[in-house]
Every structure is written in structure tokens, then in C-alpha cells.
Amino acid sequence: MANYTEDQMAEFQEAFQLFDNRGDGKIHVAQIGDALRALGQNPTESDVKKYTHQHKPDERVSFEVFLPIYQQISKSRSADTxxxxxxxxxxxxxxxxxxxxxxxxxxxxxxxxxxxxxxxxxxxxxxxxxxxxxxxxxxxxxxxxxx
Structure with missing residues (x-):
């Protein structure tokens, strides 16, 4: 797991919470792409599917599940040369x-x-x-x- 500052983690959690429409600390898998984009990433739909395929589209995931997906997307996008x-x-x-x-x-x-x-x-x-x-x-x- 990459080491993020407290400020970065707070920013990630704040963006994640914007998509938590039930207040249960989870977002729909279908919202992951939007949450990533809210954090400045620009994943394609196929990128998002690649990292979320093991979840059902109507499933809700926690921040702990979202963060590694963010890290993978962030890492793969920085590989654009x-x-x-x-x-x-x-x-x-x-x-x-x-x-x-x-x-x-x-x-x-x-x-x-x-x-x-x-x-x-x-x-x-x-x-x-x-x-x-x-x-x-x-x-x-x-x-x-x-x-």
C-alpha cells in the first residue's frame, strides 16, 4: 500500500463520501469511475472494469476496497509515456x-x-x-x- 499523507487520505475519503448516498461508508461499484475522476484520475471505462470485475455492478464497496483500486489506476495512468x-x-x-x-x-x-x-x-x-x-x-x- 502506498504511503499517502494525512491530507491526501482526507481528500480521498472526502471524495469517496460524496458518492456515499446512504451514509453507510460504501459506494456502488458503478460509481467507482466517477469517484476516481473526482480525485483527478482519468480512467477509461475498460480500466475501471479491469479493476472492479470481481464485484457485481450493484454491489457497494467500502473505502478500504476503493483505495487499492485508486492506487492501481493512479499507477497505470502514470505509465503513459x-x-x-x-x-x-x-x-x-x-x-x-x-x-x-x-x-x-x-x-x-x-x-x-x-x-x-x-x-x-x-x-x-x-x-x-x-x-x-x-x-x-x-x-x-x-x-x-x-x-
């Missing part, structure tokens, strides 16, 4: 040369996943385009992930 994002963008690299058009990247960033605004995309792409309007997506991802 630049390589994962590069691999995803590689599908849009029609020529296989490490570049995608900035227009296509703009479209992806404003319409898929956690959508960015046009201004946010403009800031991210500043100085990234070559003379043909293409972006080296490997360099782009590494720049973004380095903060």
Missing part, C-alpha cells in the same frame, strides 16, 4: 516521415479527448511548424511532456 502519444500521432503520419500537418494536429487537439481551445493550440504550436506547415510530432510531444 511520450512514446504512447507519439504512437497515437504516428497513425496520422501519412508519409511515415515523422511529420503531420499542423492543420491536422490542430483539428485533433480541438476535437478529440480533452479538447483544447484555439488559443491554447496556437500557444502550443508556436514555433513548431516547418516551412510547409508541418509539425515534427515526436519533438512536439517531448516538448509538451517536458512541461
Amino acid at each position: 511520450a512514446d504512447d502519444f507519439i504512437e497515437g500521432l504516428r497513425h496520422f503520419d501519412k508519409d511515415g516521415n515523422g511529420y503531420i500537418s499542423s492543420a491536422e494536429l490542430r483539428h485533433l487537439l480541438t476535437t478529440l479527448g480533452e479538447k483544447l481551445t484555439d488559443d491554447e493550440v496556437e500557444q502550443l504550436l508556436q514555433g513548431q511548424e516547418d516551412s510547409q506547415g508541418n509539425v515534427n510530432y515526436e519533438e512536439f510531444v517531448k516538448l509538451i511532456m517536458s512541461g
Whole structure:
């Protein structure tokens, strides 16, 4: 079990209690994904099912059952690396040369996943385009992930 500070544990319990609609210290298995998201995680439904499959959907689980699920989701999500994002963008690299058009990247960033605004995309792409309007997506991802 990972060592969390008292403040972190209090935050986890507070988020958990938001979903405890009966006041019995338990939440429905179906609410686990929402509780994880309330704590800043972003699990897919398949991630949630992977860690909750042994419970019935209408079953209620305690905080003691929820916390290890949170830890597993947290651990697996932090494993997302630049390589994962590069691999995803590689599908849009029609020529296989490490570049995608900035227009296509703009479209992806404003319409898929956690959508960015046009201004946010403009800031991210500043100085990234070559003379043909293409972006080296490997360099782009590494720049973004380095903060």
C-alpha cells in the first residue's frame, strides 16, 4: 500500500463520501469511475472494469476496497509515456516521415479527448511548424511532456 499523507487520505475519503448516498461508508461499484475522476484520475471505462470485475455492478464497496483500486489506476495512468502519444500521432503520419500537418494536429487537439481551445493550440504550436506547415510530432510531444 502506498504511503499517502494525512491530507491526501482526507481528500480521498472526502471524495469517496460524496458518492456515499446512504451514509453507510460504501459506494456502488458503478460509481467507482466517477469517484476516481473526482480525485483527478482519468480512467477509461475498460480500466475501471479491469479493476472492479470481481464485484457485481450493484454491489457497494467500502473505502478500504476503493483505495487499492485508486492506487492501481493512479499507477497505470502514470505509465503513459511520450512514446504512447507519439504512437497515437504516428497513425496520422501519412508519409511515415515523422511529420503531420499542423492543420491536422490542430483539428485533433480541438476535437478529440480533452479538447483544447484555439488559443491554447496556437500557444502550443508556436514555433513548431516547418516551412510547409508541418509539425515534427515526436519533438512536439517531448516538448509538451517536458512541461
